[in-house]
Amino acid sequence: MVQAAYETFAAEGFLGTTMAAVAKRAGVAAPTMYYTFGTKVALLGETLGAAIVGFDQWRAPPPEPFEIADLLPVHSWWADLLAAPTARDALGVFVAQGTDILKRVGPLVPALHGASGDPEGQEMARVSEERRVETYRAVVDVIATKPRGLRRGMTVETATDIMLVILSAEAYQGFAARGWTHERTKRYFTSLLTEQVLATAD
Amino acid sequence: MVQAAYETFAAEGFLGTTMAAVAKRAGVAAPTMYYTFGTKVALLGETLGAAIVGFDQWRAPPPEPFEIADLLPVHSWWADLLAAPTARDALGVFVAQGTDILKRVGPLVPALHGASGDPEGQEMARVSEERRVETYRAVVDVIATKPRGLRRGMTVETATDIMLVILSAEAYQGFAARGWTHERTKRYFTSLLTEQVLATAD
Numbered sequence: 001m002v003q004a005a006y007e008t009f010a011a012e013g014f015l016g017t018t019m020a021a022v023a024k025r026a027g028v029a030a031p032t033m034y035y036t037f038g039t040k041v042a043l044l045g046e047t048l049g050a051a052i053v054g055f056d057q058w059r060a061p062p063p064e065p066f067e068i069a070d071l072l073p074v075h076s077w078w079a080d081l082l083a084a085p086t087a088r089d090a091l092g093v094f095v096a097q098g099t100d101i102l103k104r105v106g107p108l109v110p111a112l113h114g115a116s117g118d119p120e121g122q123e124m125a126r127v128s129e130e131r132r133v134e135t136y137r138a139v140v141d142v143i144a145t146k147p148r149g150l151r152r153g154m155t156v157e158t159a160t161d162i163m164l165v166i167l168s169a170e171a172y173q174g175f176a177a178r179g180w181t182h183e184r185t186k187r188y189f190t191s192l193l194t195e196q197v198l199a200t201a202d
Numbered sequence: 203m204v205q206a207a208y209e210t211f212a213a214e215g216f217l218g219t220t221m222a223a224v225a226k227r228a229g230v231a232a233p234t235m236y237y238t239f240g241t242k243v244a245l246l247g248e249t250l251g252a253a254i255v256g257f258d259q260w261r262a263p264p265p266e267p268f269e270i271a272d273l274l275p276v277h278s279w280w281a282d283l284l285a286a287p288t289a290r291d292a293l294g295v296f297v298a299q300g301t302d303i304l305k306r307v308g309p310l311v312p313a314l315h316g317a318s319g320d321p322e323g324q325e326m327a328r329v330s331e332e333r334r335v336e337t338y339r340a341v342v343d344v345i346a347t348k349p350r351g352l353r354r355g356m357t358v359e360t361a362t363d364i365m366l367v368i369l370s371a372e373a374y375q376g377f378a379a380r381g382w383t384h385e386r387t388k389r390y391f392t393s394l395l396t397e398q399v400l401a402t403a404d
Contacts (some may be wrong), residue, residue, distance in 0.1 A: 050300065161380040161382065162390075165373050165377055165380070167378060177331075178367070180363065192398060195396060196397070196400070
């Protein structure tokens with residue numbers, strides 16, 4: 001169902017998507033959609049969550065509220081981040097998986113803008129951005145304690161802000177619109193953030 | 203009238219703005235709005251143009267079509283760019299005025315996203331982005347020929363793409379959402395782009 005919702009939101013935007021159309025594409029009855037997700041905004045929120053964790057990883061709406069700190073250990077990249085020997089390796093792990101996530105999230109950006117006309121949609125976007133901020137800050141905390149660490153004068157707070165703006169769906173879409181491939185954008189995000197944020201700018 | 207339109211689009215978005223509401227705020231009759239601008243999308247396009255050149259500089263809708271190359275010499279910063287002694291000075295001139303423009307354009311971004319549901323709105327966004335690309339490329343062409351110039355291995359094309367993504371309303375809004383002041387964002391855009399694009403990264 002979330003795969004069908006992803007395709008429909010990406011093609012039709014928020015206003016153009018109906019629960020009935022998603023149910024039809026998924027081959028389920030419309031009441032099943034309402035029973036599983038509740039509202040169209042909640043469905044979009046789950047679809048965004050599935051795009052972030054990966055469609056094959058997605059199981060079902062998690063019990064709310066949850067803490068990002070409880071969720072991070074279940075991500076496979078989190079173990080790689082902790083195991084990385086240097087700040088530069090750790091940043092590489094995060095940017096590589098982060099860019100893959102942005103590729104999946106990008107097509108939902110117009111639907112997310114479309115949903116912001118609705119108070120429930122605004123609240124969903126606010127919560128989702130808050131989780132993104134917490135995740136990035138937790139990652140920068142790990143990177144900062146690795147050998148070499150952050151650039152001189154760079155705080156965890158500033159590094160987090162820079163990562164949030166650069167490693168974003170908007171910037172990813174901007175490079176895609178200029179014809180950059182996924183791999184080129186990933187390499188450039190890695191080199192830009194290494195140079196801007198880390199002590200290891202060589 | 204464009205000042206009233208700017209305030210209305212910024213507060214109400216595209217769908218929430220009516221020609222009648224803008225006319226009322228501007229203290230003119232509604233038919234004057236239609237006579238001067240034609241459609242709501244055209245009004246948004248003019249409002250965007252006025253936000254770019256500055257509200258005090260705006261006069262009236264220009265005759266269409268026009269060439270960016272004909273328009274650049276009328277911008278006061280263009281002369282400063284040409285007169286700048288080094289690539290670094292030239293980039294500083296462009297980023298300083300560009301960041302000021304992004305501050306004015308930022309509040310219109312939700313209205314521009316809202317207008318993209320309409321074919322005329324999509325076309326307006328496409329033309330406006332095309333002009334932005336041409337302007338940035340013309341600027342990078344000037345910067346590239348100044349003493350020291352671009353970083354080794356950096357083409358005009360790649361430098362233009364990086365400038366388009368970084369010096370964007372989305373990135374400006376991203377830093378503003380993290381609490382960065384206008385001056386801090388301007389300083390950071392200058393240092394980031396100097397380091398990423400120019401040979402003078404010192």
